Amino acid sequence: MNKKIIISNLSLIFEEKNKILSNINLNIQDSEINCILGPSGCGKTTLLRAIAGFEDVSSGSILKDGVCITNSVENMPVANRNMGMVFQDYALFPNMDVKTNIEFGLKNHSDLEKENRVNYLLDLVNLPEHKNKFPHELSGGEQQRIALIRALAPSPDIILMDEPFSNIDQDIKEELVSDVRDLLKELSITSIIVTHDQNEAFNIADQVAIMNKGVIQQIGTPYDIYHKPANKFVAGFIGLGTFLPVRKVNDNSFEIPLGLLNNERIKNDLTKFENLEMLIRPDDIIHNDSSPKKAVILEKQFRGAEFLYKLLYNNEYSILCYAPSHHNHAIGDSIGIELDIKHYVIFER
């Protein structure tokens, strides 16, 4: 797979002390949807703006198609980068109608070409009837799609999106996310999407980069990031889960409070370290009424098809467990549980 963008050792230091980005290394794959995911204030938007050319960097470089577009000395002007950008507040020009907004980036086109391009793009997002409306007459979702096709209009190499779904109502968000994914895939355009919402990232991305405090924590597919988190931050940030201590029984066997660990690879790894703990996801625990191991229900959340139970095992360890919706137990009840771990995620305490 081609690397569309190569970011190496990129750092951005603000006013001497404040390190906003530190030593970022990230490859953006061609024609893929790349997500930068992290909590607010982690520097993800700054990274995106550095790629777009809005920020000057302190050190490191960004290469696009093998050409350096940003380093500490030079910063190719935004207009020359051939990137489209969608902003969190969409930034549609309020004084122009939809058509004029989309045409804005189309230079050196005849009127007919512009007209055709606008119509084509509006058809792509199923909004042809809004051509002559003004931004304030559109709903949030409509504005978002117009902002996207406005960015796509000049046929950019890459599309950058900054929290594109954060102002969208929950009920239409999922549909919109998958519509946008289909559109980006259909055009097979390289895209980088910044978000703080992991569900959004999982729904849309081919590759996810997790960021915290200006540092990239892990890069991988959504599946790998969920099941093989690289460090404790990622494990805690992505998905639900609790940590259980890992105890050395003897040189060859280890156990966690719920049972023995009998995976050869793990055994080899573990002998080198002490003071370990293991990530237990709610899907690692199976509710089974006949199991001899019992845990007390502390809290429960009804989620439609299933319950999420927060349990206390052995009066000491709290764990999470999904159970089918018809297994409706009361808080304080003891229920039977079993371990069913597919991915062993172990960190030093």
Place this chain on the structure above:
Amino acid sequence: MIPFVYLGSSIFFPYSDNWQHIIDNVLAEYFINSLSLAFGVGFLSFVFGTVTAWLTSIYDFPLRKIISWLLLMPLAMPAYIIAITYVGIIDNYNFLPDIRNLFGGIIMISLVVYPYVYILARGAFLEQSKELYENAQILGSSQLEIFLKISIPMARPAITLGVTLAAMEALADFGTVTFLGIPTFTTGIFRTWFGMNDTITATQMATLFLSIVFIFVFLEQNSRKKVRYSENIKTQSKLNFKKTSKKNSFFIILICLAPLLFGFIIPFFQLLYWSIFISNEIIDQSFFEIVKSTLFLALVASIVISLISVLVTYIKRLKPKSITNKFMQIITLGYAIPGPVIAIAVMIPLSSFDNFINQILLDNFNVSIGLLFSGTIFILIFAYCIRFLTVSSRTIKAGLESVSLSTDDAAKSLGANNLTMFLKIHFHLLKTPLLISFLVVFIDIMKELPLTAILRPFNFNTLSIKAFELASDERIADASSSAIMIVIAGIIPVIIITKNILGKRNKV
């Protein structure tokens, strides 16, 4: 910039004996009077402005719409003209208290500057969300409590700005205090300059005064930095006007009419009456000449000032860290600087520059071009720029700030350069603020007295100078025809501005 450097350097000039006299006899009085004037006007316009703004933005009562824009009318009335009018009225009715004192001055100025507070506070009140207001009601707050504990604190940035503008106007006032015989810093500088003929001492006094103003402005800007309330725009819905009983409506109308009556209606009709029935001043060719030159001056100056404002605010947006900004922060303090101070600061460097050029030309080519800058309308426009750039650039800055920064980024990412971005996007969004800035400066220049009086070219007369000269000669009724022209010319922009602002509100 040069004028300010000149003022600053004046502290190194030799101090004349006049200083001793000033310190011993008048400095304390100038100081106390100027401060009392600023605080008094600030306080009174706060009361007038916020109370009327609150009543007209919360309650529904008969004539609400018309009253809410009539309340802006006093803006068209210069303080010295209202003072002249009231002195004229009081001279006719002996039982009325004399206003030729500090207290009278405070009331006169407050009556015409409270609309600054009113318009800003009302804007802020109308923007406050319904949810917030209803929430307070659910939590058991009374109307008064909501006003004092929520609406005013939420609107604090806007109200502070309005009160500061009002207080600065009072501090910089020249016409009113001169006419009412209140010795302040402003008149003191003027008196030292032209009465004692001591330019250097006048300059040094101006510098001292300016340092005090700077401290105030600095404090105000700092207080604004700390407080920043923002509401979630998405969930905001506008408040419905509250229905009131007939009795309450009557009181509300009465309260709102009071500042309007005294600040506009009474003086306006009195002036009208004088100018039609009493005035001996003939409306002839020379009068129209004065009207023409006044309009010409105001027009040229307000266009120049608005253009400069656009330029500097735009530079600030594009390059937030450039040196121009520091420079601008100083220049835009102009509004707080009294006319005579600016006059000194502009006059002396420019005339020495003129003399210098003249000398060179005379020595080398044996020609004299006269006072190229200081003797022409150029110096007036230059001085107006210093004085009114604050007003103009604040309006334009506010307009530009309402355009989100990502709009700029979006335009750039779509390949626009700064000029295209300005012409295609910002200019269209700035039309209203530009118009408002132009009109506000236009009215201000028409009303302006001390700068024009000191710096005008020989034989150049404006309405304001004419009115003031006649009034100072105790020919108040004769002054009325010029005064009424200023007021009428001022009304037109006020109506346009109001319509524009109200029209926008209704659309939303």
